[in-house]
Amino acid sequence: MRYLPKSPADREAMLKTIGLGSVDELFAPIPAEYRLSRDLKVPRQMAESEIVDYFRQRSRENGEGYTSFLGAGAYAHYRPVIIDSLISRGEFLTAYTPYQAEISQGTLQSIFEFQTMICELTGMEVANASMYDGSTAAAEGVMMAVRLTGRRSVVVARSLHPEYREVLATYATHQGMPLSVAGFGENGRLNLKELEKSITPETACVLIQSPNFFGTIEDVAAIAEVAHKHGAMLVVSIAEAVSLGIVEPPREADVIAMEAQSFGVPLGFGGPYCGVIATREKYVRQMPGRLVGQTVDKQGRRGFVLTLATREQHIRREKATSNICTNQALVALMVNIFMTVYGKVGLKELARQNLAKAAYTAEQFAKHGKVLFAGAPRFNEFVVQTKEDPHAINSRLLRHKIVGGLPLNKFYPELRNAALWCCTELTTRNSIDAAVRLVADRDASAPSTKEEAGVEEVAR
Amino acid sequence: MKNRIRKATRHVNQNEGLIFEKSSSGKAAWKLPPLDVPEVDASKLLGSAERKDLGSMPEVSEIEIIRHFTRLSTWNYAIDLGMYPLGSCTMKYNPRVNEAVARVEGIANGHPYQPEKISQGALNILKTLSECLIDITGMDAITMQPAAGAHGEMTGLLMVRAYHQSQGNARKKILIPDSAHGTNPATAAMVNYAVENLKSDARGMVDIGALEAQMSEDVAALMLTNPNTLGVFEQDIHKIADILHAKGGLLYMDGANMNALVGKVRPGDFGVDVMHLNLHKTFSTPHGGGGPGSGPVAIKKILEPFLPTPVVVTKDDGTLGFDYNRPHSVGRVRAYYGNFGMFVRALAYIQANGPEGLRQTTEDAVLNANYIRKGLEGAYDLPYSTATMHEVVFSDKLQAKKGVRTMDIAKRLIDYGFHPYTTAFPLIVPGALMIEPTESESKEEMDLFIDAMKSIAEEVEEDPQTVLDAPHSTRVSRLDETAAARKPILRWKPSV
Numbered sequence: 001m002r003y004l005p006k007s008p009a010d011r012e013a014m015l016k017t018i019g020l021g022s023v024d025e026l027f028a029p030i031p032a033e034y035r036l037s038r039d040l041k042v043p044r045q046m047a048e049s050e051i052v053d054y055f056r057q058r059s060r061e062n063g064e065g066y067t068s069f070l071g072a073g074a075y076a077h078y079r080p081v082i083i084d085s086l087i088s089r090g091e092f093l094t095a096y097t098p099y100q101a102e103i104s105q106g107t108l109q110s111i112f113e114f115q116t117m118i119c120e121l122t123g124m125e126v127a128n129a130s131m132y133d134g135s136t137a138a139a140e141g142v143m144m145a146v147r148l149t150g151r152r153s154v155v156v157a158r159s160l161h162p163e164y165r166e167v168l169a170t171y172a173t174h175q176g177m178p179l180s181v182a183g184f185g186e187n188g189r190l191n192l193k194e195l196e197k198s199i200t201p202e203t204a205c206v207l208i209q210s211p212n213f214f215g216t217i218e219d220v221a222a223i224a225e226v227a228h229k230h231g232a233m234l235v236v237s238i239a240e241a242v243s244l245g246i247v248e249p250p251r252e253a254d255v256i257a258m259e260a261q262s263f264g265v266p267l268g269f270g271g272p273y274c275g276v277i278a279t280r281e282k283y284v285r286q287m288p289g290r291l292v293g294q295t296v297d298k299q300g301r302r303g304f305v306l307t308l309a310t311r312e313q314h315i316r317r318e319k320a321t322s323n324i325c326t327n328q329a330l331v332a333l334m335v336n337i338f339m340t341v342y343g344k345v346g347l348k349e350l351a352r353q354n355l356a357k358a359a360y361t362a363e364q365f366a367k368h369g370k371v372l373f374a375g376a377p378r379f380n381e382f383v384v385q386t387k388e389d390p391h392a393i394n395s396r397l398l399r400h401k402i403v404g405g406l407p408l409n410k411f412y413p414e415l416r417n418a419a420l421w422c423c424t425e426l427t428t429r430n431s432i433d434a435a436v437r438l439v440a441d442r443d444a445s446a447p448s449t450k451e452e453a454g455v456e457e458v459a460r
Numbered sequence: 461m462k463n464r465i466r467k468a469t470r471h472v473n474q475n476e477g478l479i480f481e482k483s484s485s486g487k488a489a490w491k492l493p494p495l496d497v498p499e500v501d502a503s504k505l506l507g508s509a510e511r512k513d514l515g516s517m518p519e520v521s522e523i524e525i526i527r528h529f530t531r532l533s534t535w536n537y538a539i540d541l542g543m544y545p546l547g548s549c550t551m552k553y554n555p556r557v558n559e560a561v562a563r564v565e566g567i568a569n570g571h572p573y574q575p576e577k578i579s580q581g582a583l584n585i586l587k588t589l590s591e592c593l594i595d596i597t598g599m600d601a602i603t604m605q606p607a608a609g610a611h612g613e614m615t616g617l618l619m620v621r622a623y624h625q626s627q628g629n630a631r632k633k634i635l636i637p638d639s640a641h642g643t644n645p646a647t648a649a650m651v652n653y654a655v656e657n658l659k660s661d662a663r664g665m666v667d668i669g670a671l672e673a674q675m676s677e678d679v680a681a682l683m684l685t686n687p688n689t690l691g692v693f694e695q696d697i698h699k700i701a702d703i704l705h706a707k708g709g710l711l712y713m714d715g716a717n718m719n720a721l722v723g724k725v726r727p728g729d730f731g732v733d734v735m736h737l738n739l740h741k742t743f744s745t746p747h748g749g750g751g752p753g754s755g756p757v758a759i760k761k762i763l764e765p766f767l768p769t770p771v772v773v774t775k776d777d778g779t780l781g782f783d784y785n786r787p788h789s790v791g792r793v794r795a796y797y798g799n800f801g802m803f804v805r806a807l808a809y810i811q812a813n814g815p816e817g818l819r820q821t822t823e824d825a826v827l828n829a830n831y832i833r834k835g836l837e838g839a840y841d842l843p844y845s846t847a848t849m850h851e852v853v854f855s856d857k858l859q860a861k862k863g864v865r866t867m868d869i870a871k872r873l874i875d876y877g878f879h880p881y882t883t884a885f886p887l888i889v890p891g892a893l894m895i896e897p898t899e900s901e902s903k904e905e906m907d908l909f910i911d912a913m914k915s916i917a918e919e920v921e922e923d924p925q926t927v928l929d930a931p932h933s934t935r936v937s938r939l940d941e942t943a944a945a946r947k948p949i950l951r952w953k954p955s956v
Contacts, residue, residue, distance in 0.1 A: 018830050035725050036726055059565055094540045110529065132794055166769075173618075248509050267571050298938060315642070324610055339517070340479055344519050
């Protein structure tokens with residue numbers, strides 16, 4: 001076995017040193033009746049070349065070569081090459097959580113920089129070293145508000161990512177945290193009247209997303225005012241981190257629960273991604289997850305350590321702020337490198353391109369059909385309503401190697417025949433024009449050979 | 461400094477400030493293609509929501525970023541540099557083919573909402589890995605959704621709760637041995653169960669008498685790590701399972717230590733009802749400085765209705781798809797399907813091993829731990845003499861007489877070129893030194909480790925101050941953690 005660094009002679013010598021005659025004696029503590037006497041039913045041992053072939057084959061069955069207009073919490077942005085060069089360094093890749101600070105300064109300093117940039121971008125004062133993803137970060141953000149307010153119920157915007165809502169419901173079920181939902185208005189924003197009605201003196205927090213699931217930017221200040229008036233906190237989920245380059249961060253929020261996947265993390269069929277929680281300094285002791293702090297060594301040199309560990313499970317056990325232990329450190333490093341590459345000017349330009357692409361696409365769609373939720377600003381996603389079932393449209397697009405917008409009938413049956421479209425800096429005008437044409441062309445039968453060739457050109 | 465340090469030599473490494481300290485206006489490491497759609501007026505589109513300024517985000521060039529992170533990386537210890545004997549963490553080799561296949565285009569760039577028709581590759585990986593893990597654990601079904609071990613624990617306990625609820629009574633508490641990981645009680649609290657501690661006996665195993673006395677119809681489950689955190693296999697496991705089952709309780713197994721069992725014994729065969737695995741421990745996905753992990757939860761048939769949604773199924777036409785229609789499900793525990801990239805790596809690891817490789821891996825892991833135990837017996841106190849599986853726990857009792865504690869020995873080990881073992885855990889051993897070599901260490905590397913540990917034990921006798929002041933060879937000496945916590949500085953700020 002090529003990963004095992006021992007010869008049969010080594011094993012013999014070691015057994016002899018231990019004073020055993022055979023390997024079986026090492027397993028004597030396991031009652032004989034439970035010991036497995038057959039081979040595991042797993043694939044036979046494969047050569048490296050066979051493993052690579054196997055996954056290349058799976059890759060070909062997995063949307064390779066398609067142009068996609070999907071977003072909905074998972075965004076296709078360009079990943080600078082140096083991200084993978086740097087995270088592939090064994091000193092980052094194969095290190096453990098930096099408990100031993102003296103030989104983990106690389107990881108610790110990079111997390112400190114990550115925390116700083118997240119604070120800078122979100123307008124918050126402290127940020128943790130990562131949560132599993134945006135959905136669990138939102139749930140943990142809500143639980144934080146529950147601890148801070150001593151209240152238990154939660155108002156959730158219906159325009160929050162539906163799967164985030166499901167995750168929150170799972171977390172809340174056994175915490176005795178009643179959830180109520182506030183709907184959205186004509187412009188796609190949270191309906192403030194409904195919000196007013198939903199808040200009670202027991203409301204710990206209001207949880208919204210901005211840009212919300214439809215890509216619409218919420219009026220965070222107005223929502224914060226309503227929440228705060230009733231003594232509730234405001235937790236804002238941000239699923240599309242690139243928006244922070246050009247959209248004002250929700251500074252009025254008390255807690256920001258973010259998904260940073262957009263910052264250099266591969267789509268990877270849904271994970272691993274990078275959740276983050278950012279908040280005010282005064283709330284830091286109720287924050288879940290790891291935090292890195294600056295300090296000095298015995299000689300007064302600057303150094304970094306994991307800090308405020310008394311919040312955490314390995315110290316506090318059942319009284320911890322969360323059970324989270326292993327988080328998403330290497331993914332946070334990708335995010336960190338991405339933020340460093342684009343920086344102060346690049347992030348803004350990147351966001352501007354996203355804004356322009358989506359604006360152009362929405363404009364094209366508006367010529368042929370209905371783009372919902374006009375009247376409120378949006379970032380890089382928007383909802384298109386069609387006469388035809390979006391699934392039928394998508395089947396048509398798929399023949400041209402285009403993955404159309406996400407049909408919303410499963411999540412929002414009230415928005416009949418609607419689909420959520422996303423454009424990023426990677427979406428080309430050619431593919432936009434092709435997609436818009438195919439959506440509009442509802443009577444089109446299977447494309448002619450000539451047309452197909454043309455579209456394939458576009459889709460490449 | 462005494463010179464028995466054979467594994468490491470000091471060498472120059474580069475100083476490096478914070479990235480913000482290198483930033484200056486006009487430098488850039490990015491370039492976007494020309495915009496192929498009309499430019500937009502952001503203030504017109506966004507109005508008051510437009511952001512004008514990104515504060516003190518850095519502006520640096522590409523070479524500076526490469527040097528910055530490369531320099532930082534050289535300040536870390538890593539498995540790639542040498543033995544990383546953190547007990548309970550299973551710091552084994554992270555194969556590079558795993559990294560390569562995780563980056564193949566269709567796998568790295570698959571969108572979670574792309575149609576199932578063009579997701580067969582990913583679904584196939586999910587299904588194949590699930591089947592492997594089900595056979596490895598001897599269980600009946602599995603969810604791949606949890607993002608890490610602690611998240612798996614939560615998912616497992618949610619299913620336990622749902623099961624009991626379906627029986628008419630959710631029950632009130634979870635029994636947890638005093639040797640357990642901190643995540644176990646923290647998880648029980650998140651699922652709103654009370655935690656009741658269970659004492660270990662003189663062998664370091666669950667005290668069967670205590671379990672019998674504490675078991676009642678209020679107990680939903682026992683969360684047991686097996687082998688436990690002393691590296692000891694719970695020999696009375698069948699009795700433990702019987703005691704629980706007799707009163708309708710379930711046996712949860714924390715699979716953190718599964719590296720001692722794969723291919724040799726299956727938890728499903730010894731009475732476990734629900735367990736999580738850590739793909740980032742047993743199945744070689746990299747720890748990455750603290751994640752990403754992956755914590756699949758394997759279960760017996762009785763818990764299957766409660767699995768998180770969605771579940772991978774084979775459809776009538778033979779293709780794979782997701783089933784969302786599961787009325788008894790505990791719900792989702794995260795968005796999408798889990799840390800899919802880790803599934804790719806874990807499957808590649810299983811393929812590289814095959815059945816015989818997995819078994820040999822387990823045997824080598826246990827052999828290594830026993831070799832270290834033999835090598836260090838006498839030099840360090842062994843509080844439990846019970847047979848060792850994949851990790852061994854010593855205490856600092858002998859060294860404490862000279863005022864040297866486990867953390868001091870750990871710090872001194874750094875000078876010898878090793879990452880420390882796990883300190884001060886499990887809690888039932890005062891001053892614990894918890895050592896897990898994994899299968900990835902050669903005899904030579906372990907001989908060096910044993911030699912280093914013995915040398916430190918001698919230093920404690922002859923010159924304890926050297927150990928107390930360690931490490932001596934690192935960029936920074938021991939850091940002031942108290943100051944860090946008292947007045948937290950959690951971000952850089954520009955000097956005014």
